[in-house]
Amino acid sequence: MNTKRRKINVIVVVFLFLALGAVLYHAYFSSNVPNPGLDDKFRNFNSEQKTAFIELNAESDPALAWAYLKEGFIINGQVVGNVHDYAHTIGNKAYEKFGINGIKICDPAFAFGCFHGVTEAMLVIEGLESMQSIETECLRIFPPEQSQNYTGCIHGAGHGVYEFEHKNLKKALADCDIITEPYRQYCYDGVFMENSFTPESKIFDEKNPWKFCTDLPLIYHRNCARYQSQVFLGQSGTIDSVSMVGKNCGLGSTILLRETCFESLGYYIAQSTLGVPAEILKSCEKMPNKEGREICIKGGAIETIFQRYGDFKNSADKLCRSLTEPKRTECLENIKNMIAQYVKEN
Numbered sequence: 001m002n003t004k005r006r007k008i009n010v011i012v013v014v015f016l017f018l019a020l021g022a023v024l025y026h027a028y029f030s031s032n033v034p035n036p037g038l039d040d041k042f043r044n045f046n047s048e049q050k051t052a053f054i055e056l057n058a059e060s061d062p063a064l065a066w067a068y069l070k071e072g073f074i075i076n077g078q079v080v081g082n083v084h085d086y087a088h089t090i091g092n093k094a095y096e097k098f099g100i101n102g103i104k105i106c107d108p109a110f111a112f113g114c115f116h117g118v119t120e121a122m123l124v125i126e127g128l129e130s131m132q133s134i135e136t137e138c139l140r141i142f143p144p145e146q147s148q149n150y151t152g153c154i155h156g157a158g159h160g161v162y163e164f165e166h167k168n169l170k171k172a173l174a175d176c177d178i179i180t181e182p183y184r185q186y187c188y189d190g191v192f193m194e195n196s197f198t199p200e201s202k203i204f205d206e207k208n209p210w211k212f213c214t215d216l217p218l219i220y221h222r223n224c225a226r227y228q229s230q231v232f233l234g235q236s237g238t239i240d241s242v243s244m245v246g247k248n249c250g251l252g253s254t255i256l257l258r259e260t261c262f263e264s265l266g267y268y269i270a271q272s273t274l275g276v277p278a279e280i281l282k283s284c285e286k287m288p289n290k291e292g293r294e295i296c297i298k299g300g301a302i303e304t305i306f307q308r309y310g311d312f313k314n315s316a317d318k319l320c321r322s323l324t325e326p327k328r329t330e331c332l333e334n335i336k337n338m339i340a341q342y343v344k345e346n
Contacts, residue, residue: 042068042072043072043073043080043081050083050086051086051089053068054068054069054086054089054090055089055093058089058090058092058093058094059093062090062091062093062094062097062098062102062105063094063105065090065093066087066090066094066105066106066114069083069086069087069090069110070109073110074109074308077308078308078309078310078311078312079109079110079274079307079308079309079310080274080309080310081274082110082271082274082307083110083113084110084111084113085113086110086113087106087109087110087111087112087113087114087116087117088113088114088116088117088120088159089117090106090113090114090117091103091106091113091114091115091116091117091118091119091120091121091156092117092118092120092121093117093121094106094114094117094118095117095118095119095121095122095125096121096125099122100118100119100122100133100134100137100141101141102118103115103118103119103141103153104141106118108149108152109308110307111152111306111307112149112151112152112155115149115152115153115155115156116152116155116156116159116190117156118153118156119134119138119153119154119155119156119157119159119160120156120157120159120160120163120190121160122134122156122157122160123156123157123159123160123161123163123164124160124163124164127164128161128164128175128178131157131161131175131176131178131179132178132179134153134154134156134157134179135154135157135179135180135183137153138150138153138154139183141153147341148341150183151186152186154179154183154186154187154190155186155187155189155190155193156190157176157179157187157190158172158176158186158187158188158189158190158191158192158193158194159190159191159193159194160190161175161176161187161190161191162190162191162194162195163194167195167198169191169192169195172191173188173191173216173220176188176191185222185223188220188223189223189226191223192220192223192224192226192227193226193227195227196227196230196231201230201231202231202233202234204231204232209228209232209248209251210228210248210251210252210253210257212224212228212231213225213228213257214253214257221254221256221257222256222260225252225256225257225260225261225264226260226264227264228248228249228257228260228261228264229245229249229261229264229265229267229268230264230268232244232245232248232249232261233245233268242265242269242283242284242286243286243287245265246262246265246286246287246288246292246296247288248261249261249262249265249287249292250262250287250288250289250292258292259291259295262287262291262292262295262296262299263295263296263298263299263302264299265284265296265299266280266284266295266296266297266298266299266300266301266302266303267299267300267302267303269283269284269296269299269300270299270300270301270303270304270307270309271303271307274309274310275300275303275304275307275309275310275312275315275316276309276310276315277300277304277315277318277319280297280300280301280304280319281297281319281322283296284296284297284300294323294324294327295327297319297320297322297323297331298319298320298323298327298330298331298334300319301315301316301319301320301331301334301335302316302331302334302335302338304316304319305335305338305339306338313335313339316335317332317335319331320332320334320335
């Protein structure tokens with residue numbers, strides 16, 4: 001009898017301990033991570049606090065977490081911080097809670113991160129059997145004749161299949177071919193983006209920096225080149241390295257590789273400076289030639305619109321007008337089209 005009572009007492013103590021832990025956990029975050037709808041200090045929290053807040057709320061109510069993230073980082077219609085990863089997290093939880101229809105809580109804010117997270121989770125959880133369903137559902141929910149949102153939806157599958165294949169890039173790319181030809185490039189893009197985050201991808205032969213891409217079939221070269229600037233930035237990933245990155249971009253063996261690399265470096269510079277034109281111009285000036293400089297600036301203008309950084313319309317216009325013809329006209333036309341199709345959707 002005494003033994004039985006002791007077991008019951010132990011169970012009670014453990015239960016109380018866990019209950020107390022839960023109370024303390026929620027009490028900590030309720031006091032240290034205030035509701036951004038009431039206190040805009042959310043934007044100034046450290047990474048650990050932001051992550052904890054988003055994960056805690058996304059677990060129970062992904063739609064509310066998405067609203068919090070947007071309220072915290074979109075001010076007067078302009079993005080004031082890079083929170084793409086947090087958007088992924090919310091998308092992951094939206095899928096876990098609602099399935100593919102969880103994507104309906106998302107919108108294109110923060111470079112489609114919420115969309116990416118939904119289909120990323122679907123692929124990881126359900127496996128390759130879900131690849132065709134992802135394409136079908138993305139096109140059903142986001143008809144191509146109505147918007148470009150299906151691209152971000154399919155892109156997420158690339159993130160997921162890379163994880164599903166345990167970071168085996170070639171297997172992941174082959175899996176993307178389950179998707180029909182017009183749309184599989186968006187899956188490829190997700191694979192290369194996810195690969196660019198790995199420490200292993202930052203290691204390259206300085207004598208032959210493009211070997212990683214050129215060893216792949218031609219159909220992958222554009223998507224590969226889009227993330228080579230991230231590879232060339234190395235482990236530090238600091239904007240101070242852009243001159244070296246520009247030099248490596250210029251060593252691409254084809255126009256496609258070189259131009260895509262210069263443009264994607266412009267994307268990165270815009271992200272790092274939150275779309276400040278003077279900073280983009282200053283960094284792109286470090287490119288090895290005029291062609292590289294102007295393509296870099298064009299990339300900065302495109303990303304400033306895409307991310308909707310502060311005063312994005314005027315900033316992108318200023319960047320485009322710094323170019324010489326015909327690139328000036330091409331750039332202005334690009335941002336005009338982006339504003340018409342993307343900004344309206346937000």
